[in-house]
Amino acid sequence: MPVVWLTEPEKAPVQSGAFSVSDQRLLSHAIIRPNRSLPRKGFHWLLLILWGFLLIPLIPLLGSHALWVMLPFLLGAVVALGYSIERNYRDGELFEELTLTHKFLKVVRHTPRRMRQEWQANPYWVRLNILKEGGPVENYLTLKGGEREIELGAFLSPEERVRLCHDLERALARARMPEI
Incomplete structure (x- = not known):
């Protein structure tokens, strides 16, 4: 599975009895990896x-x-x-890490031979774009926040990019809701 979502990372396992409380409550965390067809x-x-x-x-x-x-x-x-x-x-050891709270969406791209690249924006102002046609690849997925636009999931298949777009739209909608 190239995209792994941890939807409730602020909760500890039931057996431990621990619970994390902070003002930067983590809403979603995802790790995006390329497919490995040959182990x-x-x-x-x-x-x-x-x-x-x-x-x-x-x-x-x-x-x-x-x-x-x-x-x-x-x-x-x-x-x-x-x-x-x-x-x-x-x-293929590259991966992208998405972290979403009510205050920020952070994308960190880890590549094997280059420095890691970071991008951060307020989830309220983040715009998710998917170009069905006309982009460099089919279903080209980008995130825009502030003045900068980044490509997301470049190594995913077109179907996986569409699924990631829908999942991320739902997560962003949850992040834009007022905190209780």
């Missing part, structure tokens, strides 16, 4: 199976010098594939 275990199996299939054409070459000519190229292909998938995993 690490599957990645290792893929490389092992690929290596096995690449060795099959070398069986007739056993005992000849041609084997030693072909072997480095096949090993290089497996290593290159392994490196590229590993790089993809590192790039």
